[in-house]
């Protein structure tokens with residue numbers, strides 16, 4: 001960087017910090033004043049008034065002051081964050097119809113001076129989009145009044161930490177990459193961090209996409225899908241602040257550990273956290289209380305550990321698009337004759353004909369079956385109330401009438417509908433119905449039947465739904481989701497990282513389920529070094545995966561002779577990890593048994609975290625875990641023990657190795673028993 005730029009920008013930074021300090025003082029004074037007003041009112045209420053009207057008005061004023069104080073605190077929080085690092089970029093822009101070049105500084109939040117002139121633009125502001133989209137030259141952005149055109153004559157990028165300018169770079173020298181690499185070469189943080197200063201053009205398009213009703217993002221490991229989804233939420237909350245709030249957004253994440261890992265991003269971006277759920281939470285909420293179901297984790301564990309069992313065959317059948325189509329056709333078919341009134345109903349001299357019953361029932365065909373019976377009961381009661389039956393008191397209670405009407409139903413509940421389905425498709429052997437432990441692959445198909453028969457209230461309060469790790473869910477999952485979440489959706493994942501090898505695996509399969517869908521792909525991996533991605537590519541030869549130009553150590557393949565020497569090797573590698581500057585080491589195994597074995601042997605030497613399906617946090621330090629739970633997470637360094645031929649042998653196992661290897665940011669080591677390296681790994 002030239003010292004001229006640095007000096008110029010340093011002066012500017014000092015000015016900006018002065019503004020921020022003034023703003024901080026101003027807000028603090030406001031808070032202090034409101035606080036005093038609040039306490040005065042409180043005091044007045046307790047000491048001087050008993051008039052209910054006056055008390056009511058004072059309470060209202062206190063509530064309003066309370067809200068204002070909350071607002072000031074959130075502003076203060078933003079100003080404090082800006083004080084640490086006020087901005088990260090600048091564009092100099094001349095509007096098409098203007099003569100002057102104006103400077104726009106871009107940071108985490110807006111900052112205006114007392115005259116309401118904007119000093120720093122929020123990264124989500126319309127004008128800031130040009131920072132991510134354009135190099136020097138002609139540029140445009142979409143404002144409320146339409147497209148605004150002009151020319152970018154300068155672009156600068158900064159790193160400011162603790163109010164100190166660390167660098168200031170002119171962007172005409174392809175610095176984007178430089179800055180990005182600096183960011184990516186840092187060690188892992190406590191949690192996932194924000195990436196506003198280096199969001200890439202193709203990622204920015206996803207963040208700001210407003211056209212899709214359902215946006216499906218297929219991205220290779222480490223392409224920033226999860227980070228982008230969170231930044232997209234922050235963007236939507238900013239753009240639609242009048243009509244969208246954090247409590248109207250839900251993220252379906254794979255487990256609580258992942259939810260913990262990403263928990264900091266939205267608060268860091270100045271937004272309230274959104275609701276996190278797993279598919280298991282949804283299942284628990286929707287299944288009848290007397291049913292106990294297996295979890296998604298248990299299903300995946302069994303697929304991995306018993307790939308050739310009947311259990312896995314049942315998963316295969318029920319995860320397919322064909323199965324979902326069969327189920328939805330079956331429901332359509334039974335619907336045409338589920339209600340069969342085979343006689344007229346007599347109430348004294350009043351007759352309700354079976355034809356009438358059938359036609360009324362059919363007229364409610366957009367409602368769940370049980371609700372149709374309710375409506376039908378009301379219709380019949382209305383007729384009876386106006387008929388002779390009313391005079392001679394032959395009108396039944398609604399409960400009795402409903403009971404009689406339900407006797408004309410071919411099925412008495414959702415469970416019998418689902419069980420009958422297996423006879424229809426000639427797969428009676430594929431159902432292992434056990435209310436004490438419903439197999440996971442039956443959970444959502446059964447909920448689909450519950451939706452049809454009993455109805456499920458839709459989650460209409462949710463205005464945007466995000467689903468991460470999309471590849472782990474089956475068409476029936478999505479069919480249920482579509483019925484209960486009718487809002488816009490962002491769905492992201494990687495078909496290369498499938499834990500259920502039989503679930504949705506292409507954009508075509510998604511387009512069968514979502515009608516207003518846009519599909520985007522991200523092929524560049526940001527997490528791992530070039531060498532780690534080059535190594536991981538062998539597991540996905542047909543996959544287009546691009547590494548960034550950040551170099552590190554070549555992954556190492558180490559052999560051991562027996563369990564004892566494996567532990568010795570691991571101790572040596574853990575010792576090395578402890579002596580360098582990395583924060584997280586992941587020892588990633590295929591099975592839970594391997595995790596337990598290593599944990600038991602290593603815990604006497606080191607402080608270790610063991611991730612299990614009930615873990616809720618992702619700690620720093622050394623973690624022993626399965627691939628299943630490591631998915632979505634990242635570590636500075638990864639060790640893959642037991643890379644033996646009898647452990648990793650199938651195409652599916654290749655995918656597991658791909659997941660494990662791509663968890664590593666900077667360093668990867670594979671350990672295998674001597675002469676037994678899995679043939680899935682090339683030892684070059």
Ligand SMILES: Nc1ncnc2c1ncn2[C@@H]1O[C@H](COP(=O)(O)OP(=O)(O)OP(=O)(O)O)[C@@H](O)[C@H]1O
Pocket residue numbers: 180183184193195198199200203219220221222223224225226227228493494497526527631632633634662
């Ligand atoms: N534009 C970017 N600038 C800086 N860091 C980035 C950028 N994009 C992604 N990253 C970093 O790359 C890493 C991977 O991102 P993320 O976890 O969102 O990827 P992913 O596609 O969800 O990965 P996976 O599917 O492997 O779990 C994170 O550390 C993230 O901060």
